[in-house]
Amino acid sequence: MAVYPIIMTQSSFTHRDNLKYPYEERGLQFGDGIYEVIRIYNGEYYLLKEHVDRLFRSAAAVKINLAVTKEEMTQLLLQLLERNKMNKDGKVYLQVTRGSAPRDHVFPEGIPANVYAYVQDLPRNTEKMDAGVATITQRDVRWENCYIKSLNLLPNVLAKQEAKENGCYEAILHRNGLVTECSSSNVYLVKDGKIYTHPATNNILHGCVRMRVEKFAKDLGIPFIEESFTVDDIATADEILLSSSTSEVMPIISVDDKQIADGKPGKITKQLQQAYVADANIIEPDKVSN
Structure with a gap:
């Protein structure tokens, strides 16, 4: 098969050997x-x-x-x-x-x-972690092997962009009304002192921080239930939160412009945040002695 040497790049042409990638x-x-x-x-x-x-x-x-x-x-x-x-x-x-x-x-x-x-x-986003963030919901249109951390992220990118254009931090994804995860994080619902989150199936990424959140919950004596919740369940949640390597444990205070509980980070979310800080050996500025 013949290979022709001239490549179009942007609005000009160059020899294939001159490309930087x-x-x-x-x-x-x-x-x-x-x-x-x-x-x-x-x-x-x-x-x-x-x-x-x-x-x-x-x-x-x-x-x-x-x-x-x-x-x-x-x-x-x-x-x-x-x-x-x-x-x-x-x-x-x-x-x-x-x-x-x-x-x-x-x-x-x-x-x-x-x-x-x-x-x-990447400095810690403590301002948002203290105040909480707004989110939207979107239909989960990704493939059925989300447990693989692959480069096929266009649906995630589009969902995240939609969230940004709506002044939100994240997009909560759902399949037929069942919440799976967010565009780049895992998501949890707290109700009556229990944490609910989608089971670790092929439909979600098995987050490294998610595994730690499960451990923190068990150490704190908080039931961690791998059971799907619905978009409708969000309206009556006591707390909603998300987790990822870059977001840590992040409280969600509104979904689709509707306030969650009193609109402030909840007790269990704060406990998980404190457990994360201790586990990661994070030195918080206000706790550094002079």
Whole structure:
């Protein structure tokens, strides 16, 4: 098959060898890849093992062969912080694609996976965590393998953008009225002292922080019930909250312009936030002695 050398890029033309990125890249052309976002506090990873474990689960699910072991990946990620002299709050974005090869739906043979990771500063959003956030609801139109942290995020992106355009922090997704999760976080309903959230099926991402929220609840003696709740249940909830690596434990104070309870972060949400801070060894500014 002949390969022609001149490539159109933006509004000009160049030789394919001059491109700064591999245009025939499986992640770019098919979304054929997986990723992780790992939180950093004071230059230390939070839940690193859990994120690496999930990366390898996702890789196995989409049949991507990683050239390193979990232990080697962990060491590479630790070196990444060390080489960047990272000592702040931040995050690492880690992406793996099936590699670069001539475009074909069928997997290429003998092509190594493309792996990269980079570090960014990310201060804690304590203002929103203290006050709570507004959300909207949207129909969940994603595929049926949401437990894989894949690059196929266009429905999530569109839902998140819709939330932003409505002045909201997140979009709560639902299938036939049953709440699954948010566009980039897990979501929970509190009623009568119990926490309800969608079971860890293929229809949601099994969040690393979600697993910690379950542990915090059990340690606090709060029933954690993996049972779907409905959009209609939201109106009578005592509390609604979400969790993710970047949002931590975030209270939701309104959904679709309707206030949740008294419109303030609830007691159980605050308990979970305190447990998160302790578990992540976060030093809060007002608790630092002079």
